[in-house]
Amino acid sequence: xxxxxxxxxxxxxxxxxxxxxxxxxxxxxxxxxxxxxxxxxxxxxxxxxxxxxxxxxxxxxxxxxxxxxxxxxxxxxxxxxxxxxxxxxxxxxxxxxxxxxxxxxxxxxxxxxxxxxxxxxxxxxxxxxxxxxxxxxxxxxxxxxxxxxxxxxxxxxxxxxxxxxxxxxxxxxxxxxxxxxxxxxxxxxxxxxxxxxxxxxxxxxxxxxxxxxxxxxxxxxxxxxxxxxxxxxxxxxxxxxxxxxxxxxxxxxxxxxxxxxxxxxxxxxxxxxxxxxxxxxxxxxxxxxxxxxxxxxxxxxxxxxxxxxxxxxxxxxxxxxxxxxxxxxxxxxxxxxxxxxxxxxxxxxxxxxxxxxxxxxxxxxxxxxxxxxxxxxxxx
Amino acid sequence: xxxxxxxxxxxxxxxxxxxxxxxxxxxxxxxxxxxxxxxxxxxxxxxxxxxxxxxxxxxxxxxxxxxxxxxxxxxxxxxxxxxxxxxxxxxxxxxxxxxxxxxxxxxxxxxxxxxxxxxxxxxxxxxxxxxxxxxxxxxxxxxxxxxxxxxxxxxxxxxxxxxxxxxxxxxxxxxxxxxxxxxxxxxxxxxxxxxxxxxxxxxxxxxxxxxxxxxxxxxxxxxxxxxxxxxxxxxxxxxxxxxxxxxxxxxxxxxxxxxxxxxxxxxxxxxxxxxxxxxxxxxxxxxxxxxxxxxxxxxxxxxxxxxxxxxxxxxxxxxxxxxxxxxxxxxxxxxxxxxxxxxxxxxxxxxxxxxxxxxxxxxxxxxxxxxxxx
Numbered sequence: 001x002x003x004x005x006x007x008x009x010x011x012x013x014x015x016x017x018x019x020x021x022x023x024x025x026x027x028x029x030x031x032x033x034x035x036x037x038x039x040x041x042x043x044x045x046x047x048x049x050x051x052x053x054x055x056x057x058x059x060x061x062x063x064x065x066x067x068x069x070x071x072x073x074x075x076x077x078x079x080x081x082x083x084x085x086x087x088x089x090x091x092x093x094x095x096x097x098x099x100x101x102x103x104x105x106x107x108x109x110x111x112x113x114x115x116x117x118x119x120x121x122x123x124x125x126x127x128x129x130x131x132x133x134x135x136x137x138x139x140x141x142x143x144x145x146x147x148x149x150x151x152x153x154x155x156x157x158x159x160x161x162x163x164x165x166x167x168x169x170x171x172x173x174x175x176x177x178x179x180x181x182x183x184x185x186x187x188x189x190x191x192x193x194x195x196x197x198x199x200x201x202x203x204x205x206x207x208x209x210x211x212x213x214x215x216x217x218x219x220x221x222x223x224x225x226x227x228x229x230x231x232x233x234x235x236x237x238x239x240x241x242x243x244x245x246x247x248x249x250x251x252x253x254x255x256x257x258x259x260x261x262x263x264x265x266x267x268x269x270x271x272x273x274x275x276x277x278x279x280x281x282x283x284x285x286x287x288x289x290x291x292x293x294x295x296x297x298x299x300x301x302x303x304x305x306x307x308x309x310x311x312x313x314x315x316x317x318x319x320x321x322x323x324x325x326x327x328x329x330x331x332x333x334x335x336x337x338x339x340x341x342x343x344x345x346x347x348x349x350x351x352x353x354x355x356x357x358x359x360x361x362x363x364x365x366x367x368x369x370x371x372x373x374x375x376x377x378x379x380x
Numbered sequence: 381x382x383x384x385x386x387x388x389x390x391x392x393x394x395x396x397x398x399x400x401x402x403x404x405x406x407x408x409x410x411x412x413x414x415x416x417x418x419x420x421x422x423x424x425x426x427x428x429x430x431x432x433x434x435x436x437x438x439x440x441x442x443x444x445x446x447x448x449x450x451x452x453x454x455x456x457x458x459x460x461x462x463x464x465x466x467x468x469x470x471x472x473x474x475x476x477x478x479x480x481x482x483x484x485x486x487x488x489x490x491x492x493x494x495x496x497x498x499x500x501x502x503x504x505x506x507x508x509x510x511x512x513x514x515x516x517x518x519x520x521x522x523x524x525x526x527x528x529x530x531x532x533x534x535x536x537x538x539x540x541x542x543x544x545x546x547x548x549x550x551x552x553x554x555x556x557x558x559x560x561x562x563x564x565x566x567x568x569x570x571x572x573x574x575x576x577x578x579x580x581x582x583x584x585x586x587x588x589x590x591x592x593x594x595x596x597x598x599x600x601x602x603x604x605x606x607x608x609x610x611x612x613x614x615x616x617x618x619x620x621x622x623x624x625x626x627x628x629x630x631x632x633x634x635x636x637x638x639x640x641x642x643x644x645x646x647x648x649x650x651x652x653x654x655x656x657x658x659x660x661x662x663x664x665x666x667x668x669x670x671x672x673x674x675x676x677x678x679x680x681x682x683x684x685x686x687x688x689x690x691x692x693x694x695x696x697x698x699x700x701x702x703x704x705x706x707x708x709x710x711x712x713x714x715x716x717x718x719x720x721x722x723x724x725x726x727x728x729x730x731x732x733x734x735x736x737x738x739x740x741x742x743x744x745x746x747x748x749x750x751x752x753x754x
Contacts, residue, residue: 024728035471046411046419090712093738096473099415101738102712106410117713122705206409214406270708304710 002255003327004276009266011325016268018321019302022314026306030094034307038092038100041289042083049075049108052233053215059225069229073236074290079108080241081292082308088116091307110204111173119175125304129249129256129277136249137256139164139171140180143348145256150351157349158342168238173200240290243338248297251279251340253330274301275322279330280315281337288312298329392452399426422516429453429519434490436513443543443577444508445481445494450519457491457522459484459550460629460656464520465493469506474735476503479631479656480522481546481578483553494577496543526631526656528554533627534562537620539640541569541611541632545577547656548629552582556589565620567595569611569636573603595619611636613643624649631656673749678719680754690726692741695754702741702754709743716741721750 007015052072059065084107086092092100099105102121106113119135127133131147138144141164143154153160164171177196181188211230216223255276261269278297288295296311299318306314322329332340398404404413404426417424423432431454435447457463462477482492495504511517528551536555538548545568552566566586570576576596586594597607597615607615616623624647630640637655644653671688677700684698692714695702705713709727715738723732723744731747732739741752 020727027728031470031472033471035468042415043419046416050416050419088712090715090740093712093715095468095471096737097468101715103715103738108410117711118705121711122713125710126706126708203410206406210406210409214403218407305712 002276003325004255004257004261004272007272007325012266012268012272014268015321015325016266016271019271019318020267022317023303023306026303026310026314030307034092034309035095037307037309038083038087038095041078042100045075045078045083048072048078052229056215056226056229057219057222059219059229060222065225065229069232069236072229072233073240076108076233076237077240077290080237081244081294082289083107083292084109085120085292085294086308088113089121090305093305108207109172110169110200110207111175112199112203115173115176115200119172121304125301127262128274128301129254130259130262130273131256132259133262135175135178136245139175140178141171142345144250144344146348146352147256147258148348154349157345161342161345165239165242166235168242169234170204173204176200243341244291244294246341247281247334247337248278248294248300250344251330251332251337252344253328253340254279271302272327274298275318275327275329277301279332279337281334282331283334287334295334298331396426396452423451425451425453427453429521430516431491431519433511433513433515433517436511438508439494439577439579440496440575442508442575443494443496444504444511445492445577446507446511447490447492448517448519449488449490454491454519455521457484458527459554460527460547460654461522461524462526462547462656463491463493463522466518467503467506467511469503469510474503474506479524479547479550481549481553483550483557485554485557494543494546496577524656526629526654528629529627532560532562535622535626536560536562536564537567537623537626537628538564539567539611539628539630539632541636542571542575543577544631544633544656547631549578549582551629552585552592556585556592561591563591563593563626564589565593565595565623565626567597567607567615567620569597569632571599573598573605611639616643624652626652628653629656630654671746673721673746675746676749676751677754678751686746686749688745690742691723691739691744691746691750691752694746695741695752700754704742707742709740712740714741715739717753719751719753722747723750 048071052068052070052075055064055068055071059068084105087100087105088102088107090102093102095101102117104113124134124136129137131137131145138148141160143150143157174197177193177200178188179193182190182193211234212227215230216226219226257273257277261273265273275298278301280298281291281295283291283295293308293311294300296308296315299311299314300308302318303311303314319329321327399413399417408416413426414428417426423430429450431448431450433446434449435445437445437447439445457480460479462479464475465478466473466475468474476495478493478495480491481494482490486492495501495507497504497508526547532555536551538551540548548566552564555564566582568576568582573579573596576598582594586592595607595615596605597609597611598605599609601608607619620626628644630637630653632640641650641653641655644650671686673686675684675686675691675694675698677683677695677698680700682698682700684694687694687697689697692702692704692707702716703713705711707714717736718732718739719736720734722734723739724730724747725732726743726745
């Protein structure tokens with residue numbers, strides 16, 4: 001039986017108040033420390049990028065090529081994770097710097113700022129792990145929940161997951177288009193799709209021209225080395241970021257919810273859903289920075305607008321609250337969480353329930369869903 | 381990046397053209413060239429004006445005078461105009477307007493600004509107490525209608541109060557440097573003699589230039605000014621009898637400015653009075669929960685009476701459709717620029733400053749009149 005259905009309304013309220021208190025304390029403490037952190041990080045990221053692109057210009061020397069790919073991969077990962085993702089969450093909007101604000105920041109990624117804020121900040125963070133509302137459950141491609149009805153195409157679940165990870169930035173870029181509505185469910189016309197794709201295509205084109213035309217062209221006869229280096233760096237970023245994100249919501253113990261939980265959901269209920277629907281992974285300081293502190297996915301989902309470098313400090317308090325109310329605090333090594341995710345992906349490629357345990361909520365989920373079963377299928 | 385010799389200037393121009401080219405734009409996408417340049421030197425920028433603090437002086441106890449050397453993007457100013465200066469204080473950027481006080485003919489290309497630290501002057505106190513030589517600040521290009529006309533007037537009357545001395549100081553220094561032959565009267569109001577910024581320099585100028593008449597008015601007669609007390613029309617009639625023939629430039633605190641304007645209005649010569657309002661009268665703040673004032677949606681030219689609901693709800697009720705999402709303050713889809721007025725954050729109960737800043741519409745209620753860039 002999931003803890004979600006055993007907590008009393010008073011307990012939900014108490015959890016809400018305790019977490020609000022942490023939030024208010026951190027918000028009141030924002031200042032120079034946070035500014036220094038983000039400005040320094042941006043500085044390092046730009047230096048790594050310049051170094052990486054510079055080294056790839058002499059990429060005909062194998063050590064330079066390898067070092068170039070390493071620098072550029074790290075730069076792209078920092079740009080997308082600890083900088084872009086967090087800045088676009090509004091974590092640094094209070095600074096009043098238009099270059100570090102959720103309104104204006106753009107990242108080295110084919111997804112536009114506007115589309116990202118719609119699918120990620122709004123849909124994913126508001127409706128975290130709610131089937132049919134949180135598009136991140138499978139991205140319209142994978143079967144990531146045993147409540148999604150099995151279709152023959154899901155036999156390819158692991159292969160589809162590899163493809164998704166490989167081209168992750170492009171899938172994220174077109175996520176807001178809900179391609180499956182056009183391709184599979186026919187609820188969207190070609191004209192609508194074309195109009196929606198326009199701003200995304202504009203951004204994709206610029207990114208592709210930069211990485212695969214302009215920088216290679218700058219290298220003259222050594223263009224192929226730069227081209228290959230940029231492919232490698234984009235790939236490294238795609239594989240790393242998709243794995244980090246999968247680890248945040250798809251380890252096997254992480255719960256998913258029916259749409260009905262949203263009805264009259266209180267702040268406390270929302271907080272609990274965020275905690276049950278997220279998972280952390282452990283690591284050193286570098287691991288946390290390179291994952292954009294999404295290694296503290298639980299804390300991030302509770303406080304998406306608090307500068308992420310503060311999550312490490314907050315996490316013992318969140319863990320204590322979990323213990324106090326008997327809530328699970330899902331964490332493990334990066335390897336453990338990754339294996340758990342891929343086990344889920346493989347299991348769900350076959351028909352039937354992908355998970356043996358925890359029938360309690362799941363049984364409930366199905367009955368609660370009733371007539372919305374067909375809608376759940378749509379989430380596939 | 382400040383150019384001095386012709387060769388380095390040509391090099392600079394070429395470099396700037398390169399940095400502003402389409403190619404540089406594509407290669408630095410999406411961040412832009414400036415975001416890379418500033419990593420190597422905070423003064424480097426293809427477009428923005430940044431300036432290094434080269435000297436910090438305290439001419440009076442409560443003021444600070446900064447000598448700023450801008451990068452090559454600075455396009456200069458006309459005496460009387462202001463610049464917007466942006467500094468980061470405890471992580472947050474703050475912008476204020478200051479009028480350069482230096483002469484147009486200053487040789488080293490630096491600009492000089494003087495700030496008086498008021499009790500509630502958050503930024504001016506920071507400039508006085510924290511800014512050090514070597515710091516880098518961000519500037520705007522100069523702006524403002526209050527400026528010395530290119531065709532110099534035949535007779536000049538400069539009236540200032542407190543730190544309002546800075547724009548007219550620039551006018552005085554410039555006119556003296558260029559050998560202006562007309563009569564200049566410099567009428568300044570300050571509480572005490574020791575509070576008067578640029579006191580000794582103005583004194584020197586008045587001694588050195590026969591066409592400059594200095595009239596200092598301090599609150600108390602014992603302070604030794606040529607005049608005393610607050611501004612009054614008697615001051616003018618008695619000490620500047622030909623004031624109606626002069627082109628007058630006025631900058632000072634709001635009550636003083638109002639008193640001066642009244643005299644010019646009464647004489648029917650208000651077109652000869654140029655003025656700079658350097659502190660805006662702030663609106664009264666309603667501290668309770670009662671809804672007052674109005675919400676102005678500037679871009680859509682819509683105005684509604686504040687009904688106490690969130691700004692998002694009020695915008696939607698007014699038929700506007702601002703971008704929005706979670707309606708609980710987490711997704712930042714509805715972030716928009718507040719151009720004036722104060723708001724209360726529903727989550728913390730905290731009341732914001734009246735500055736221009738980004739706010740989240742869905743968790744903000746107006747406290748009095750608010751203007752939004754929607």
